[in-house]
Amino acid sequence: MTADTITIETDEAVRFSAYRALPEAGTGPAVIVLQEIFGVNRHIREVCNFYAEEGYVVIAPDLFHPFEPCIELGYEPADFEQAFDYFKRLDVERAVADIGATVRAARALPEVTSKPGKGDVGVVGFCLGGKLAYLAAAHCDVDAAVGYYGVGIDDALDLADQIRCPMALHFGGLDQFSPPETVDKIRAAFADRDDVQLFVYDNADHAFNRWGNDHYNPGAARLAHTRTLAVLRAALGPHYDLAGLADHHFELEFAARDVDATMQTMVAEPYVNHVPTMTGGTGHDNLKRFYKHHFIPKNPADLQMKPISRTVGVDRMVDEFVLCFTHDCEIDWLLPGVEPTGRYVEIPFVAIVTFRGDKLYNEHIYWDQASLLVQIGKLDPTGLPIAGIETARKLLDKEQPSNDLMPNWATSADKE
Incomplete structure (x- = not known):
């Protein structure tokens, strides 16, 4: 401006x-x-x-x-x-x-x-x-x-x-x-x-x-x-196609893996926060450093997103999806400091993307880190109310069992 x-x-x-x-x-x-x-x-x-x-x-x-x-x-x-x-x-x-x-x-x-x-x-x-x-x-x-x-x-x-x-x-x-x-x-x-x-x-x-x-x-x-x-x-007005703008940004990140082009889709001083690991960056220079060295080149070769839902508002978009990949490299933003385990992972994700005008302003991204750690063998779920790949499978298929982690579920079987 x-x-x-x-x-x-x-x-x-x-x-x-x-x-x-x-x-x-x-x-x-x-x-x-x-x-x-x-x-x-x-x-x-x-x-x-x-x-x-x-x-x-x-x-x-x-x-x-x-x-x-x-x-x-x-x-x-x-x-x-x-x-x-x-x-x-x-x-x-x-x-x-x-x-x-x-x-x-x-x-x-x-x-x-x-x-x-x-x-x-x-x-x-x-x-x-x-x-x-x-x-x-x-x-x-x-x-x-x-x-x-x-x-x-x-x-x-x-x-x-x-x-x-x-x-x-x-x-x-x-x-x-x-x-x-x-x-x-x-x-x-x-x-x-x-x-x-x-x-x-x-x-x-x-x-x-x-x-x-x-x-x-x-x-x-x-x-x-x-x-x-x-x-x-x-x-x-003006009206902006926020979903189209976001998809273009994601394509540059994950398909083209073009750092400079990705930054051009964002405001002058954007920020990204991956909530469970607190990775990302605030401001152009920090975020570009993060994208260039710790995000865009640090994703598994078979990474894919299975969409669940998308909600588009006046200035933000919420994507719900399942992220699938083989842990074949160290993923700085997702599993910082964890050596590759070679294990296959499916985890539910939510990405909230906020816009200013026709540019991305910020991204808040959430996932179940406990489920991820269970799936790569870094966290024993025994005795804990957490699950592994089942969380993603349940999201993709509503017919999967519910309440398996709830010991008291059986006590209500005969109650109205």
């Missing part, structure tokens, strides 16, 4: 700046990112870059420009004090008008495109921007709106009937600025709207999406982002 600063002009000939991030393709639908009370600071610019990786032309207007241009605050106590002062003095009507001007400017950009049947501009806002996203949905003719922990939405529920675009609102269950009774009030106002979704993340606080912040909650942030993408993709 690339980034620059553009100028927005209002109907009253007022001019203000906006940060713009373009996707790798150079064109796409627009997402207007609405700032927190700290201005268009480094974090908001990183959010813009993040959504550009998802395929959007992203614009973050400087909504504090009436105070002075390009206000950019951090998170020290003095910054918070100044930020709340701006928040209290902000002319909300002026801010909404500026958002409207940004929406119109976005639609005039040659980089902003849309597909038949799709819109071209959505808004995503955080904190102050969360409420402004709600107001933009009512006043600014946007095609989708998403608000994160927007404070004060409950004071503007009289606008609910004016909102005609799909909308999602995210709240932290621990957020004192939007307590449960506030969230319930908002939920009730949209109870009959299938296109308005409200999500609460029980263990998350205010600002749970602000990475680097004490309140950052990675689990809530990741789930909220997936749900946000679901709204944006449905309303704006």
